Amino acid sequence: DAKTTQPPSMDCAEGRAANLPCNHSTISGNEYVYWYRQIHSQGPQYIIHGLKNNETNEMASLIITEDRKSSTLILPHATLRDTAVYYCIVRYRNYNTDKLIFGTGTRLQVFP
């Protein structure tokens, strides 16, 4: 399974952009990068995913490097409600199984 590496914690001022990095140097050509977040004691919430190209939705933007070995999740205007643990995951698939393997994630603290 492709592994990911994230910093354990980050701080961000409210209203500023939060840039969360992730390394996935062993990613395979057909594996997608997913980002989820988990607010305290709730189920993880899907944010965004991508394969090669940069992606944007109403929640965030995902920037994937050309060699696909790393990516950055961008929350353009962080709010206090964005305080959570953010997980970068490479979705593992073979012919009969499909799974998301979570790491330890980055704990993002947004402060006033």
Place this chain on the structure above:
Amino acid sequence: ETGVTQTPRHLVMGMTNKKSLKCEQHLGHNAMYWYKQSAKKPLELMFVYSLEERVENNSVPSRFSPECPNSSHLFLHLHTLQPEDSALYLCASSYSGTAVYGYTFGSGTRLTVV
């Protein structure tokens, strides 16, 4: 609500009890998953069901017994648990076989074994 409903939200059980956790989805997904999250630890994948067939069991003790009677329902039967089994148990569903869609998680069942 995410479309994946877990019941009960909270459960306290003794070590000799038998209980079941329930997960239900009406998103048309064909794969369902059980995860365990112990305090200050990452989510651990326990079981994977694809098209109602168990395709993965990650060395989970036999005191946890999953059941998937159809593509919309998933159960986790619990018996003779230990205090270290206290955790948040999360259910998720997805379209297996395509990476286009993400997983949808329920809110979890907070289990306390006394």
